[in-house]
Amino acid sequence: MARDATPAAISRAYRKLAKRHHPDLNPGNAEAESRFKVIAAANQLLSDPEKRTRFDNGEIDAEGQERARPPPYRDYAAGEPGRRYGRAAPQAEGWSADEFGDIFGTMFRGDRRPSGPQRGADQHYTLVADFLDAVNGATRRLTLPDGRTLDVKIPVGTSEGHILRLRGQGGGGAQGGSHGDALIEIHVTAHRFYQRDGSDIRLVLPVSLPEAALGGLVEVPTPGGPVRMRIPAGSDSGTELRLRGRGVPAHGGKAPGDLYATLRVTLGKPDPGLMEFLRHWKPEHPADPRQAMETDVIEAGA
Amino acid sequence: MIGIELLTAEIPGLRLPDLERWIGNDWVRPGHDGNAYVFVEVDVARIRLIQELRDELQIDEDALPVVLMLLDQLYDLRRRMRELGTAIERTVPDEIRQALARDLAKSGSG
Numbered sequence: 583m584a585r586d587a588t589p590a591a592i593s594r595a596y597r598k599l600a601k602r603h604h605p606d607l608n609p610g611n612a613e614a615e616s617r618f619k620v621i622a623a624a625n626q627l628l629s630d631p632e633k634r635t636r637f638d639n640g641e642i643d644a645e646g647q648e649r650a651r652p653p654p655y656r657d658y659a660a661g662e663p664g665r666r667y668g669r670a671a672p673q674a675e676g677w678s679a680d681e682f683g684d685i686f687g688t689m690f691r692g693d694r695r696p697s698g699p700q701r702g703a704d705q706h707y708t709l710v711a712d713f714l715d716a717v718n719g720a721t722r723r724l725t726l727p728d729g730r731t732l733d734v735k736i737p738v739g740t741s742e743g744h745i746l747r748l749r750g751q752g753g754g755g756a757q758g759g760s761h762g763d764a765l766i767e768i769h770v771t772a773h774r775f776y777q778r779d780g781s782d783i784r785l786v787l788p789v790s791l792p793e794a795a796l797g798g799l800v801e802v803p804t805p806g807g808p809v810r811m812r813i814p815a816g817s818d819s820g821t822e823l824r825l826r827g828r829g830v831p832a833h834g835g836k837a838p839g840d841l842y843a844t845l846r847v848t849l850g851k852p853d854p855g856l857m858e859f860l861r862h863w864k865p866e867h868p869a870d871p872r873q874a875m876e877t878d879v880i881e882a883g884a
Numbered sequence: 885m886i887g888i889e890l891l892t893a894e895i896p897g898l899r900l901p902d903l904e905r906w907i908g909n910d911w912v913r914p915g916h917d918g919n920a921y922v923f924v925e926v927d928v929a930r931i932r933l934i935q936e937l938r939d940e941l942q943i944d945e946d947a948l949p950v951v952l953m954l955l956d957q958l959y960d961l962r963r964r965m966r967e968l969g970t971a972i973e974r975t976v977p978d979e980i981r982q983a984l985a986r987d988l989a990k991s992g993s994g
Binding site for chain 2: 663666
């Protein structure tokens with residue numbers, strides 16, 4: 583500051599310095615506090631024409647005029663008393679895991695480890711499995727997005743949505759951590775004629791009129807290969823027959839399931855001989871198959 | 885804990901209408917004793933700070949809330965950091981504290 587500085591210039595200079603060094607604007611900076619004391623003292627000194635003259639004449643020193651400053655705000659603000667001016671409500675509350683997550687990341691969240699080896703991430707894939715592969719089990723090769731191939735063993739009796747975990751086939755770990763797992767969700771395609779029902783399998787089995795009426799042995803396709811099944815004479819359409827143990831093979835401690843065949847009588851192309859026979863056929867016990875459905879019928883066209 | 889008379893005696897140049905306005909603005913949050921305000925040390929220091937910011941640093945009252953809000957956040961953070969430090973001191977074994985200190989020294993210089 584020049585010896586001939588005007589009072590206005592002095593106060594401008596003071597404000598500029600004070601804004602930078604005010605201790606309450608610089609918490610934790612001890613130097614700011616001592617600098618500010620010097621600045622404040624100098625301002626007081628230089629703002630008083632008489633003292634300024636004496637200082638300029640070397641009669642008093644700069645520190646001599648410092649009046650005892652009361653404790654600055656920062657002495658309280660960062661401590662317990664400052665809570666009442668904190669962001670949140672004045673009452674004391676503890677830390678929550680979410681708090682300061684933007685600064686400390688996840689280190690206070692749950693049981694995550696703050697440091698050390700970190701296991702790689704699990705990676706999720708889907709694999710579409712053929713119906714029979716899911717029933718009987720199979721090994722299928724899966725090509726991963728990064729070019730790796732995985733031989734995935736589809737276990738016997740895999741059901742839709744099942745997730746296979748291949749240990750150590752996921753993302754790489756950090757700082758010596760182990761690989762994550764590959765999690766493979768299996769989607770099972772529908773079959774032309776089989777339907778899964780837990781361990782059982784159902785199908786609709788078309789039979790001819792003579793097979794249904796006279797009974798006999800017919801060949802039924804099962805997931806384990808064709809099996810001969812006896813159809814009782816006089817089996818109606820809709821009759822359900824069971825082939826024990828011909829469903830999903832035994833797996834994971836579960837007994838093998840059954841195969842349920844629902845008969846559907848098919849007439850096929852019109853047969854002149856059969857039609858001729860039926861025209862002259864007098865049933866021994868005439869019956870109305872719709873008897874159970876009978877209500878007050880309004881004759882159509884009447 | 886002091887009442888308003890002692891407060892005005894302790895802070896030279898404090899005008900009551902100013903103080904009332906600051907309380908109304910929620911910049912100062914004194915306690916109450918019946919109908920009377922009571923001030924603790926942190927309130928006194930804060931009033932002094934507001935006065936200095938306004939009169940000496942010439943931050944006008946339109947800009948003051950911004951400064952106070954930032955200061956409150958700053959001190960909030962410092963209080964939290966202190967709590968964190970205390971918690972670390974209380975719970976974290978020595979060797980991990982040293983490793984932490986080394987790591988922080990590294991990230992400070994790099």
